[in-house]
Every structure is written in C-alpha cells, then in structure tokens.
Amino acid sequence: MANKDFVTLSKKNVIIGIIVIVIIILGVIVYLNLASIKDLMPSKAIATVNGIKIDQKQLDQAIAAVQSQTQGVVNETQIIDQLVSRELLVQEANKRGITTDVKEAEYLLSTHLSQQGATIEDLKSRLNKKSDYDFIIKGYVEQISLGKLTDQLFENKKLEITDQESKEFFDKNQQLFNLVQSNGKNATYTDVKDQIKTLLKQQKQNKIIGELIDSLKNQSEIIYD
Numbered sequence: 001m002a003n004k005d006f007v008t009l010s011k012k013n014v015i016i017g018i019i020v021i022v023i024i025i026l027g028v029i030v031y032l033n034l035a036s037i038k039d040l041m042p043s044k045a046i047a048t049v050n051g052i053k054i055d056q057k058q059l060d061q062a063i064a065a066v067q068s069q070t071q072g073v074v075n076e077t078q079i080i081d082q083l084v085s086r087e088l089l090v091q092e093a094n095k096r097g098i099t100t101d102v103k104e105a106e107y108l109l110s111t112h113l114s115q116q117g118a119t120i121e122d123l124k125s126r127l128n129k130k131s132d133y134d135f136i137i138k139g140y141v142e143q144i145s146l147g148k149l150t151d152q153l154f155e156n157k158k159l160e161i162t163d164q165e166s167k168e169f170f171d172k173n174q175q176l177f178n179l180v181q182s183n184g185k186n187a188t189y190t191d192v193k194d195q196i197k198t199l200l201k202q203q204k205q206n207k208i209i210g211e212l213i214d215s216l217k218n219q220s221e222i223i224y225d
Contacts, residue, residue: 046080048223049087058083080224088216089209090142093149100148105140150205153212159204161197169196 045053059076062083066074110120127133170177170189177187 045225047084047225048221049084050091050220050222052087052091054080054083054087084222085213085217086146088213088220089146089149092212092216093145096149096152098145098148098152100141100144102137102141104144105137108144109136109140150209153208154205157204157208159201161200161204163193165200166193166196169200 043056045055046059047054059080062079063074063076066079106120109123113119113123123136124133167189170192177192
C-alpha cells in the first residue's frame with residue numbers, strides 16, 4: 001500500500017500540470033456508459049486545427065477523463081490546449097503514413113467493453129445509428145495511431161533511467177517521500193526507486209513529445225472559437 005501512496009504523491013508534485021500522459025500518449029478514450037449512450041456525434045466547435053474542428057463533447061470527455069485520474073480541479077484552458085496538441089499529433093501520424101486497421105480498433109474496443117461485461121454487439125444495440133458506432137471507432141483508430149507515433153518518437157532514444165539518476169532525484173526531493181509506511185518507518189530510497197524511475201522516464205517521454213508539439217504548433221493554423 002505504501003508504494004502506491006508514493007506514486008500518487010510523486011506524480012502530483014513532480015509532474016504537476018503535465019496531464020499530457022493521460023490525454024496525448026494514451027488518447028482520449030470514449031468512456032462508455034452502456035446504460036445511457038447518447039449524443040455521441042460532434043457538437044459546437046471550441047477550436048480548429050488546420051481545418052479540423054475540436055468540439056465541446058471532446059472537451060467534456062477529456063475533463064471527465066482527467067478528473068478520474070487526478071480527482072482534482074482541472075484547468076479547462078489547459079485541457080483545450082492539450083486537445084489541440086493531440087489533434088496535431090493525430091495529423092502528424094497521418095502525414096507519416098501511420099495507419100490503423102478498423103480491426104485493430106475493434107479489438108481494443110472489445111477489450112474495453114469486456115471489462116464492463118459487454119460486447120460490441122451490446123454496444124451496437126444501444127446506439128441510435130451506425131454513424132455513432134463509426135464515431136467511436138474513429139476515436140479508437142486515432143488512439144492506436146498515437147501509440148504507434150509515440151513508439152516511433154521514442155525509438156532509439158535513451159529513455160532508461162540509471163540508478164544514479166534516480167538516487168540523485170531522491171536526494172534532492174526527499175520531502176516528496178516523507179510518507180510513513182504501514183510499519184511506521186519513513187520511506188527509504190529502495191522503497192521508491194522503481195516509482196522514481198517510472199516518473200523520470202515519463203518526463204523524458206514528455207519532453208520528446210513536447211518538442212514535437214511546439215514544432216507542429218509553429219507550422220499550423222490554430223483557431224480558438
């Protein structure tokens with residue numbers, strides 16, 4: 001239980017504001033409530049990226065996704081910026097010829113649905129029209145393509161964290177780990193080493209993605225509505 005607490009504390013304090021991991025690397029998953037699926041099609045636009053609109057429902061889904069991860073207050077302006085960044089990455093994946101087959105998307109969708117004890121047929125039976133299903137699949141196709149893009153970005157990059165790097169981080173940030181374990185003792189470096197390495201690796205990944213996003217923003221036409 002203690003290690004889980006350390007991960008939560010570290011993410012909150014060390015990577016504060018970087019919700020990019022949730023939204024951009026993984027993509028905004030269409031969270032499905034099988035009891036009340038409705039209004040899946042796009043709504044009012046909040047931003048346009050190279051002619052592609054981002055709508056209010058995407059923003060609402062993103063806010064809900066982030067709140068489920070952080071359980072805190074989210075900055076709407078920041079979320080919109082991250083959705084713009086996500087769209088830029090989707091477009092970049094297309095430019096690089098990264099493709100995702102519908103079957104890949106349906107497999108991932110089926111996996112998510114099975115975790116709710118449902119199937120794709122159950123989902124289809126609750127949708128009003130085929131275009132709703134196509135809309136969901138499009139989101140999954142984009143999610144998988146983003147994963148392939150990040151795989152390309154991280155390829156041949158030195159992302160692994162050495163023991164020296166993690167120990168230096170612990171020594172400089174011990175106040176982040178002043179949690180008492182169930183045995184009544186303070187955490188030691190050994191207790192949190194793996195969590196620190198995970199966090200530092202995520203920071204390196206975020207830096208690579210962030211540099212690409214900055215470059216794409218400078219080359220793109222972005223309009224906020």
